[in-house]
Amino acid sequence: MFYDPGCFGRVELGTLPVDVQRRLAALPGEWLEFDAPSGAIVVRYVQPTSSPSLPTIAGELVRIISEIPGACHPAIGGGDLYVHADQTLQLVRLRVEPGGAVHIRWAHPDYATARRRAWQRGTHDLVDPKVQRLNGRVSLTAAEPAKAARELQAVADTFEGLYPEGDCHAVADPAAGTVRVELEDVNLDAELLVAKLQQLATASSLDGRIDVGSFAGEAPEHYVRFVFENGNVWIQRPVLWDSEV
Structure with a gap:
C-alpha cells in the first residue's frame, strides 16, 4: 500500500x-x-x-x-x-x-506478520537505489567461497550511490565452503546484490534477511525486507496497521 x-x-x-x-x-x-x-x-x-x-x-x-x-x-x-x-x-x-x-x-511498521511474495527482479516498487540503505546478514554456500566473497564485496565497493558511509563485509570460510555477508547502513542497490547472491549460491543454501530503508527520509510504506530461506528469496512490505494482518 x-x-x-x-x-x-x-x-x-x-x-x-x-x-x-x-x-x-x-x-x-x-x-x-x-x-x-x-x-x-x-x-x-x-x-x-x-x-x-x-x-x-x-x-x-x-x-x-x-x-x-x-x-x-x-x-x-x-x-x-x-x-x-x-x-x-x-x-x-x-x-x-x-x-x-x-x-x-x-503507523508502526512491522514485518513479523507481513505477507511474503516471491521476489522477481524489476517487478517491485522500491526506494531509489541511489539512496537505499541496507542492513542485514546473509549466508550461503558457494563452489568457490573465496572468489564468491570477493565478488560480493566488489558489488558493494563499486556501487556509485550518494551515501558512501556504512559497512559491508563479505567473509569466506573455505573449509566450510560458506560465505557470510554482513551489511550495516550500506548504500547499495538491493536487487543488484540479491541477484549476485542468487548467482553465486549453491542450491537451497541462501539464508538470512536484508532490510531496505532509505538515507533520504522515505516514508515507511516504501521500505521492504528480503527474506532468504532454503535458497528461496521472498520480499515483504511492513504491516503498518493491525487491521492489515
Whole structure:
C-alpha cells in the first residue's frame, strides 16, 4: 500500500440536506474541502507548503464534521485520510467511522506478520537505489567461497550511490565452503546484490534477511525486507496497521 507525500484519501459523508452541503462547501480550508457532487471530504488539488500538515488536516476534518447536524450522522459512510507528518514523514491515519467517530493512529511498521511474495527482479516498487540503505546478514554456500566473497564485496565497493558511509563485509570460510555477508547502513542497490547472491549460491543454501530503508527520509510504506530461506528469496512490505494482518 502506497500513499503520496502530504495527504491522500477521502471521507464519504452520505446524502446531506442542501443547506448543510452549502455550509460545508463554504468552509475555508488549506488541505480539505467538501465536494458536493460526490458528497465527500476530499483533498484539495492545490495544497499548502507552509502549514504543519497533521494538525492542520486533523483540525479541518473535525471542523467539517462538526458542521454536520447530529441527525445526519447515521448517513456518514466514513473513510480514511493518510498524512505524512512533517519532518519525520511518519505515516498517520485519520479514520472516520460510519456514523462520524474520528480516530487518529500512527503507523508502526512491522514485518513479523507481513505477507511474503516471491521476489522477481524489476517487478517491485522500491526506494531509489541511489539512496537505499541496507542492513542485514546473509549466508550461503558457494563452489568457490573465496572468489564468491570477493565478488560480493566488489558489488558493494563499486556501487556509485550518494551515501558512501556504512559497512559491508563479505567473509569466506573455505573449509566450510560458506560465505557470510554482513551489511550495516550500506548504500547499495538491493536487487543488484540479491541477484549476485542468487548467482553465486549453491542450491537451497541462501539464508538470512536484508532490510531496505532509505538515507533520504522515505516514508515507511516504501521500505521492504528480503527474506532468504532454503535458497528461496521472498520480499515483504511492513504491516503498518493491525487491521492489515
